[in-house]
Amino acid sequence: MASLAADDLLLARDLVASGRDDRELARACASGTLVRVWPGAYVQAGVWHALDPREQHRRRAVAALVTRRKDGLLLSHESAALVWGLPTWGWPAGPVELVDPTARRGTSTARLRIRASPLPLEERATRSGLPVTSLDRTVTDLLLSRSRVQAVVLADHLLHSGLSTRERLRALLAVRAAARRRRTAAWAVEFGDPGGESPGESVSRVVAHDAGFVVPELQVPFSDGDGLIGVVDFAFPVPDEPDRLVLGEFDGDVKYRGATYRHGRTPEQVVQDEKSREDRLRALTSTAGFVRWTRRDIADASRLPDKLRRAGVARKR
Template sequence: MPQTSLIGRADATAVLYLARCLAAATGPHAMVLSHESAAAVHGFALLYPDRAHVHMTNGRPGGGYKQERRIVHTGVLADDDITEVDGVLVTSMGRTVVDLALAAKHFAQALTAFDVGLAKSPPAGDDECRDEMARALASSRRGVALARRALSFADGRAESPGESWSRAHIINAGLPIPDLQVRYRLRSGRTAFCDFGTMGRFVGEFDGLVKYRRDMRNGEEPEDVVIREKIREDELRDLGLDVARWTWDDLRTGRVVSIVRKHYEDAGII
């Protein structure tokens, strides 16, 4: 079983949940952490993860149960399904992603899990990782149809759950699927990296708070980032690109589809 290390987390809720998982994994009757709990240890960013329960897998075909703050899943675990992180046993990254996709309630959640799994795969190991996940989904079981569909669209270039959810909306609507992390050379000489790009005519940006915090420079206010982004957007339009932005609220309400469709029509994509 390979060993890795825990990394720092900025989200206080995530930190608290991770602490609960580690306590359960080192306490009496401890089992292998799995599902959202293993994802917390691996540092996976998921779409609306269940942090109300610590998830464990008992390594057997039966005997699972659910308590107020703990869910014990059934399932045989092979040696390569388990890894050790700072002395804590968790399901491997590949097994964790597959478990999450099989348990997902929605396509977007399963897609997010596979996106992050591919993003965490070793460099140049995308195909091998995808093949391994496909083999894990070869047998018929609950949730496998949704998981297989999500894997067929998974892309490790997605950088956040918001980007994965955006793509899920576009895929489910049957719209042309954009490329990810497209780059353009601007008149200022800067290179713009855009979340989504379609046919060299359209670029889309998911605006999450994390992105704005990440882009803030020392001594800057949030307004400075907004102004800089507005200038960048104008430079993208100077290249003849149609530019759209959307937020978490647009994702939650499903407005992303109408936003993208309108811009696709304006850009002559559909």
């Protein structure tokens, strides 16, 4: 099991075997040199604080596996989702999640949840050197255990990326027909849309739906006399005006700070380019309104609906 440890994960048993003692580890933590990320597992403080929450959770998950005195455990649910590269919304904030195929009952603490569940071989996998539930099993577990919004975020990602199809997701849920949250999961699968490119867009769509707004088209390209302007996240139809649309954009932090999106531009250049793009979109004869919102607007159930209403987005009749 020790081979599963991340390169930057320091195990107390290895440090003690090399001549260091528990008091030295305690002093290193007290001085801020090391961070104790799990009982018996440490990471250099500089490395730890540079990690995003997903990678911090990953280190804890690896530590939980390598410090347990039992073989056969697998990462599951959100911990497995992180290893599979599935999107997150509102987590990882909970415990590391494992499954024990041989146990009769599970255990749960604020830091670690171990479920007792039989796992056939086809539902077990190894990814990045870590034992995890298979992608299908991970997806099914998440759809049946997470919130309605989180289930839509997952469904959108799977459909957009081509990792799964609606038919496949329906089949996975059919196998677990007796699951308590199957109806909610089934709704999320049907509501899922391959046009959902980010978790923020998926959550926005749920909020707009719950507030009764018309169904938007997703990822719609627009052009003018100078060529392609760009692809707009949401295009809300205007009732009785088939050629008119209210355009909407979800602005995630990555748009202005993510290096991949900026393509070498400074954040200031991105802002200026976005302003120019918005001006061109507003100038189109088909544009009946334009609205932007952020993660803060979808965290409050009233903020996004208010913005959409003021921009002229119609409600369903």
